[in-house]
Amino acid sequence: MPTVPVVALTTFDIDEYLFGALEAGAVGFLLKDDDPELYLAAIRAAHRGQGLIDPQVTRRLVRRFAGPSLRSQDTDLTVREIEVLRLLALGWPNAEIGVKLHIATGTVKIHVSNILTKLGLRTRVQAAVHAYRSGLVPLDG
CATH class of the missing domain: 1.10.10.10 (Winged helix-like DNA-binding domain superfamily/Winged helix DNA-binding domain)
Structure with missing residues (x-):
C-alpha cells in the first residue's frame, strides 16, 4: 500500500535501519525511548503528508546525504x-x-x-x- 504513510519505530539506533526505512519509503523514523508527544507529532505530520525524523538521528541522516553539490x-x-x-x-x-x-x-x-x-x-x-x-x-x- 504505497499511499499509506509509514512512520518507523525501533529500539535500535542503527544507521542501516534508519536508511533502510527511509529508502523503503517511510516518512518518519522514531526511537522507542522517545517522548510519546513525538510519536503523536510524527503521526500528525505523516497524516499531513510531511515527515518527522527523531532529532537524535537527524544529524547523521543529513551527513549521510549532504554533499557539496549545488543543484x-x-x-x-x-x-x-x-x-x-x-x-x-x-x-x-x-x-x-x-x-x-x-x-x-x-x-x-x-x-x-x-x-x-x-x-x-x-x-x-x-x-x-x-x-x-x-x-x-x-x-x-
Missing part, C-alpha cells in the same frame, strides 16, 4: 522560499517560521508546498536534506 533547480526558488527552506532545514515548525519572517502560518505552508513541488520532493525531511546538500544551510548549522 541548478534552486534558482527556481524565490528569495522567500529559500528563506523558508533554510529555516525548515534547521528544524523550525511552520508557526515559528511565520513569526520569524512576519508572515502567516498558512503562507508558510504555501511556500513549503511550492518548495516541494519545484524541487520534486515529497516531504519536509527531503527538503531539509536538499538544503544541506545544496549548501543553503552549512552542516554546522
Whole structure:
C-alpha cells in the first residue's frame, strides 16, 4: 500500500535501519525511548503528508546525504522560499517560521508546498536534506 504513510519505530539506533526505512519509503523514523508527544507529532505530520525524523538521528541522516553539490533547480526558488527552506532545514515548525519572517502560518505552508513541488520532493525531511546538500544551510548549522 504505497499511499499509506509509514512512520518507523525501533529500539535500535542503527544507521542501516534508519536508511533502510527511509529508502523503503517511510516518512518518519522514531526511537522507542522517545517522548510519546513525538510519536503523536510524527503521526500528525505523516497524516499531513510531511515527515518527522527523531532529532537524535537527524544529524547523521543529513551527513549521510549532504554533499557539496549545488543543484541548478534552486534558482527556481524565490528569495522567500529559500528563506523558508533554510529555516525548515534547521528544524523550525511552520508557526515559528511565520513569526520569524512576519508572515502567516498558512503562507508558510504555501511556500513549503511550492518548495516541494519545484524541487520534486515529497516531504519536509527531503527538503531539509536538499538544503544541506545544496549548501543553503552549512552542516554546522
